[in-house]
Amino acid sequence: MADINKTRVSNLGANNRSPVFDDVEQGKAPSVNFFVNQRPYNMAYYLADGIYPSYPTFVKSIRLPQSEPDKLFAKFQEGCRKDIERAFGVLQARFKIIREPARLWDIADLGIIMRSCIILHNMIVEDERDSYSQRWTDFEQSGESGSSAPQPYSTEVLPAFANHVRARSEFRDPNVHQELQADLVKHIWTKFGMFRD
Structure with a gap:
C-alpha cells in the first residue's frame, strides 16, 4: 500500500459521531485522484472494521479470507488499521479530553479538539x-525506511447541491466499494505477494 497516498488512509473506529464520517456523508470530503491497478478513483477512503457499511469510502478487511491474495490483503489492511488505532491510543494517553465521553459535544467542537x-x-x-534525531538519521540512511514519494492529490470541496447529491450517491455505491477492494487486493498481491514465505 506504500504507493497509495497515506494522507488518505485513516481509521474511523467504531464511532459514527466522527466529524470525518459526517463530512463524507454530506459530500464535504476532500476530492482525491488516484489509480489502483490502472483504474481511476476520485474519493478518499478510510480503513474501517466490519461494522461500517460497504461504501467506497470504507475499505474493510475480508472476513474469512480463503485465497492467498485475500489473506495478504486482510493482513495489510488490519495491520495498517491497528497502527492508526495505536496512534489514536497515544493521543488518548496524552490528552484526557480525548478519553472522555463525547456524545454531548457538538461535531464541529470535536473536530477542533482533535x-x-x-x-x-x-x-x-x-x-x-533532538534527543533521538541521530538515530532517525542513521535509520533513513540505511535505506530501511520504505517510504515512497507522496502522490499529489486535490482537496477541492464540492460546492453545488447537484454535486452534493451525486457525491452522496457515489459515497453509498456498494459496487464501487467492491471494485476498490478487489483492486487493492490485486495491488497488494502484485507488490508484496512474491515475497511471502
Whole structure:
C-alpha cells in the first residue's frame, strides 16, 4: 500500500459521531485522484472494521479470507488499521479530553479538539526530537525506511447541491466499494505477494 497516498488512509473506529464520517456523508470530503491497478478513483477512503457499511469510502478487511491474495490483503489492511488505532491510543494517553465521553459535544467542537490535540502532540514530539534525531538519521540512511514519494492529490470541496447529491450517491455505491477492494487486493498481491514465505 506504500504507493497509495497515506494522507488518505485513516481509521474511523467504531464511532459514527466522527466529524470525518459526517463530512463524507454530506459530500464535504476532500476530492482525491488516484489509480489502483490502472483504474481511476476520485474519493478518499478510510480503513474501517466490519461494522461500517460497504461504501467506497470504507475499505474493510475480508472476513474469512480463503485465497492467498485475500489473506495478504486482510493482513495489510488490519495491520495498517491497528497502527492508526495505536496512534489514536497515544493521543488518548496524552490528552484526557480525548478519553472522555463525547456524545454531548457538538461535531464541529470535536473536530477542533482533535485537530488541536494532534497539533499539540506534534509540537511536543518535535520539541523532544533532538534527543533521538541521530538515530532517525542513521535509520533513513540505511535505506530501511520504505517510504515512497507522496502522490499529489486535490482537496477541492464540492460546492453545488447537484454535486452534493451525486457525491452522496457515489459515497453509498456498494459496487464501487467492491471494485476498490478487489483492486487493492490485486495491488497488494502484485507488490508484496512474491515475497511471502
